[in-house]
Amino acid sequence: MAAKIIHALLALSSLAVLSVNAQAPGVPVVIAKPYINANSSHFGLGIEGASIDQAGNVYAVDWGTAATGYTIGQIYPKQKLVYSNPNKIALYKGIRWLKTPSRPSNVERQALLVDTQLGISRLTIFKNGVQKLETVCTHPNLTLANDCAISDTGDIFISQQIWNDQTVIGDGGVWHCHQNDVNATAVPLFIGGRTNGIEVSPDDKTLYVSEAFNVAGLGPVSNILWHFTITKTKTGPKLTNKRVFVDFAKLDNTASVDIDGSRTDIDGNLYVTRNGGGGVYKFAPNGKPLLFIKTNFPTPANLELAGKDGKTMYIIGPCDGSNGVDKGCANQYRARLPGKAWSKLRAY
Numbered sequence: 001m002a003a004k005i006i007h008a009l010l011a012l013s014s015l016a017v018l019s020v021n022a023q024a025p026g027v028p029v030v031i032a033k034p035y036i037n038a039n040s041s042h043f044g045l046g047i048e049g050a051s052i053d054q055a056g057n058v059y060a061v062d063w064g065t066a067a068t069g070y071t072i073g074q075i076y077p078k079q080k081l082v083y084s085n086p087n088k089i090a091l092y093k094g095i096r097w098l099k100t101p102s103r104p105s106n107v108e109r110q111a112l113l114v115d116t117q118l119g120i121s122r123l124t125i126f127k128n129g130v131q132k133l134e135t136v137c138t139h140p141n142l143t144l145a146n147d148c149a150i151s152d153t154g155d156i157f158i159s160q161q162i163w164n165d166q167t168v169i170g171d172g173g174v175w176h177c178h179q180n181d182v183n184a185t186a187v188p189l190f191i192g193g194r195t196n197g198i199e200v201s202p203d204d205k206t207l208y209v210s211e212a213f214n215v216a217g218l219g220p221v222s223n224i225l226w227h228f229t230i231t232k233t234k235t236g237p238k239l240t241n242k243r244v245f246v247d248f249a250k251l252d253n254t255a256s257v258d259i260d261g262s263r264t265d266i267d268g269n270l271y272v273t274r275n276g277g278g279g280v281y282k283f284a285p286n287g288k289p290l291l292f293i294k295t296n297f298p299t300p301a302n303l304e305l306a307g308k309d310g311k312t313m314y315i316i317g318p319c320d321g322s323n324g325v326d327k328g329c330a331n332q333y334r335a336r337l338p339g340k341a342w343s344k345l346r347a348y
């Protein structure tokens with residue numbers, strides 16, 4: 001009965017939007033609840049980088065219109081503008097809030113911002129309202145930084161995505177620097193096709209990163225989630241033991257659907273958005289698909305587990321991926337376990 005209803009809903013949605021129904025057979029499907037719709041949204045089409053702070057609040061980039069990628073806003077508990085780059089040249093794609101430092105005590109909160117042009121910046125908001133932006137790391141070849149993940153040791157892993165009709169090695173990769181760096185040079189750890197969603201497991205031992213390849217005239221032909229072992233060395237972390245975590249061509253025949261935002265819960269289950277697939281997959285740490293969470297918009301870009309108990313998932317993306325004057329939307333889903341970032345930010 002439930003399956004029939006879900007099928008009917010999927011059939012309806014596939015008429016309305018150009019999305020692929022990306023669900024492997026036998027994987028339970030649940031439907032996320034609307035949270036921000038086109039009418040209530042203060043965000044633009046570039047909404048991305050969902051991120052939780054120490055209080056459980058959720059933020060995203062592109063407060064305003066689609067030309068406001070230099071801003072970040074809060075999406076939960078209420079929508080408000082948080083930061084606007086005074087030079088208006090930045091184009092932010094990702095946010096990761098840091099633990100509030102105990103010293104200097106006049107710091108209210110700090111976040112790493114992924115800037116497509118400048119690599120990683122650190123935003124400090126002081127208790128008196130003053131805001132400071134510093135460059136953490138950059139590199140002449142780190143153009144189009146796309147997202148980042150952080151470990152307990154403060155290591156930042158940055159994914160890069162250069163969109164070419166024909167993807168070549170070097171259009172993406174994983175770069176490294178440290179959250180306390182200032183004006184540092186990012187170090188490449190892996191060079192590959194265009195990379196996007198990136199996350200570190202709760203025990204800091206595994207790095208998940210997506211890699212996609214386009215072929216001219218065909219678009220994306222491959223979407224693979226890799227996992228690497230993070231190996232500590234004197235000169236910083238290295239990525240070893242690269243292996244396939246999920247190959248979407250094999251899982252559900254959706255090699256053309258991009259893997260985007262990625263987050264783990266406290267047990268290391270990995271959630272990834274299918275940008276164009278209308279939902280979020282949940283995978284066990286062994287790669288087994290556990291659940292598909294369907295969104296009411298076709299191109300979910302990112303997600304975060306947040307709220308007071310860390311269990312409310314916020315899934316964000318353009319409300320209607322086909323409309324150029326679109327707004328940014330959000331759906332909600334109640335997960336069984338809190339998110340990794342929620343637990344790490346509180347554990348201090």
Ligand SMILES: *[C@@H]1O[C@H](CO)[C@@H](O)[C@H](O)[C@H]1NC(C)=O
Pocket residue numbers: 037038039
């Ligand atoms: C937005 O408002 C319009 C006009 O009131 C309404 O027709 C439409 O259904 C609303 N859309 C959503 C997504 O709520």
Ligand SMILES: *[C@@H]1O[C@H](CO)[C@@H](O)[C@H](O)[C@H]1NC(C)=O
Pocket residue numbers: 140141170
């Ligand atoms: C940037 O990439 C090019 C092409 O791979 C390489 O030749 C060059 O050395 C790189 N630049 C730096 C500063 O690493």
Ligand SMILES: *[C@@H]1O[C@H](CO)[C@@H](O)[C@H](O)[C@H]1NC(C)=O
Pocket residue numbers: 135182183
């Ligand atoms: C970092 O670079 C900026 C811009 O060039 C400069 O103003 C600042 O002093 C530098 N900071 C450090 C710690 O080197």
